[in-house]
């Protein structure tokens with residue numbers, strides 16, 4: 301079995317979306333007499349590879365702990381749009397992939413080819429009509445290789461709201477550089493924070509033979 305890690309590394313160099321809490325990791329204390337070292341971690345709920353809960357963008361909508369774990373684990377399909385170098389993934393592009401109701405969908409764009417060492421304003425994103433389309437198919441989860449699924453600065457909030465209003469969680473901050481288009485098993489479980497809008501997750505894919 302080959303496990304492909306599609307998560308971003310977390311350390312003091314991890315880029316965060318502008319305005320978000322910087323990620324800070326430091327030694328809290330070292331107690332050699334007890335053979336113990338502990339670190340302190342400060343981070344926002346949308347840091348690195350993380351999951352957006354409906355409550356992130358829709359007032360009164362469910363928080364992350366209310367989303368069934370079945371959304372986060374199971375068969376999934378990676379769709380590769382990285383070679384087309386487009387600014388966004390549109391409804392038309394998604395329609396060409398014959399997505400069925402209830403699939404788990406990960407979107408690979410040019411972002412994965414550029415890498416994640418720093419934050420770029422011009423990252424590829426999901427378009428509003430693309431989000432409407434995926435919401436209409438009642439997919440179980442949508443992931444993308446960008447720290448936000450929405451265009452930076454855009455007033456079209458549908459990439460968040462269309463999906464989250466249907467309680468479809470969103471994985472942001474995936475690294476799909478080493479992943480080809482195809483079918484996989486997804487494991488992407490958020491940390492069990494209660495009553496909040498999102499949380500970091502470790503995401504991996506296992507290739508279906």
Ligand SMILES: [Zn+2]
Pocket residue numbers: 346350351352447448472498
């Ligand atoms: Zn987020």
